[in-house]
Amino acid sequence: MNSQLWKSISDFVELSKYPKLPCPFCHEVELTIDENSVQSRALSKNYEKSAPSRHFQSVKNKLSQEISEQKNTIKEMYDENKLLGVLLGAGLVFTRLNQPNYEFHKFIAFMSCQSCGDNVAVNGLAQIHNKTRQDQVQLVPIYKIEHFSTPIPLFKIDSSVPTKIQLELLGAFSYFHIDTNSSANKLRRAIEHFCRELNGGNAKLAHQIQKLKKTYPLEADLLDTLRLVGNEGTHSDGVDEDDLLTAFRIFEEVLTIFKKQEILNEMKLNQKVLTDKFDKKMLTDENVVSTQ
Structure with missing residues (x-):
């Protein structure tokens, strides 16, 4: 960004x-x-x-x-x-x-x-x-x-990011230019959808992030700080443009989880092709040895 x-x-x-x-x-x-x-x-x-x-x-x-x-x-x-x-x-x-x-x-x-x-x-x-x-x-x-009239992305949102997160982020980008606190609130909502995508359920955001630490400790720690930014925008008025730009930059990196998942799922398919090919060959070789 x-x-x-x-x-x-x-x-x-x-x-x-x-x-x-x-x-x-x-x-x-x-x-x-x-x-x-x-x-x-x-x-x-x-x-x-x-x-x-x-x-x-x-x-x-x-x-x-x-x-x-x-x-x-x-x-x-x-x-x-x-x-x-x-x-x-x-x-x-x-x-x-x-x-x-x-x-x-x-x-x-x-x-x-x-x-x-x-x-x-x-x-x-x-x-x-x-x-x-x-x-x-x-x-x-x-x-x-x-x-x-059409929100301008402050950073390019990859297509692998779930739609609900994308929509909240675009709202945060739109409010950035006129109301930084509403932008922070929209960012918080994007983080809520992020946690639901990975954790499931509708627990409070702090609990969702805590649960996320088991599998994504670094990302969860970063999100916990962004949660504070979102809380400030929701309940007070202390968020400025610099705060948001820093928060967006952090969230941009955290969102790469979805791209990595997409790539790994693709690799799993490739893995299956290789496994099926060479496991069958191994079984054939073993059968040949056993009959000799």
């Missing part, structure tokens, strides 16, 4: 700098933004009152925190030296007035695969620079894709 690729689009990005992504259809890393398809509209005030995305909240909270810290700095300086406090306050106000002013937009667009020609619809948030003075330079908009 290319963790750096996914980190590079975890925040707002200029479209010209948006990297190629893996195509969900042909799996080639040739999915690119069709800039001509981009359409956007300014967010209404109602958006803030509903359920704004965490990216929107994050930008707003960061700005609010910066203003609060500046006010505290000015107050502390003013308490020590009124003149310096006034000068610092004036300087910070001037700086803030000259900072780029961005307006949030909702956008929709298409991504096209340069290999197979198929398309994926996307939507998310854009920050459009709002010039407040004529002498300001118009800055390039920045975008955050929050939803892909």
Whole structure:
């Protein structure tokens, strides 16, 4: 899994700098933004009152925190030296007035695969620079894709992986771009299906993993840590993109169990062919010796 690729689009990005992504259809890393398809509209005030995305909240909270810290700095300086406090306050106000002013937009667009020609619809948030003075330079908009109409696999899921695990993983990949805690919850569900495939039954996940340690001790130990990530996403809100990327990388390796099982089952068939051939020959040789 290319963790750096996914980190590079975890925040707002200029479209010209948006990297190629893996195509969900042909799996080639040739999915690119069709800039001509981009359409956007300014967010209404109602958006803030509903359920704004965490990216929107994050930008707003960061700005609010910066203003609060500046006010505290000015107050502390003013308490020590009124003149310096006034000068610092004036300087910070001037700086803030000259900072780029961005307006949030909702956008929709298409991504096209340069290999197979198929398309994926996307939507998310854009920050459009709002010039407040004529002498300001118009800055390039920045975008955050929050939803892909066909989920983009963060790593290629082998066909040997059972369907229920695949579906939960695709859900985890989809939520990664907009809600990391829901993504962690989906990862936990994928682990539950993983354990059921190998253990059977519907025991609690911790018990399932404990049972798995008898046959797959290393994998079970890794899954126990991923269970904690899933629990955090389910019951709290402390999971971020870096946590998920690490967890996905671990789970990607654990999932190779199914490919190994597939290969071993194939080898069992080959083994039977060899056994039948040479065991019969051995029996024939023994019969010849016994008759002499």
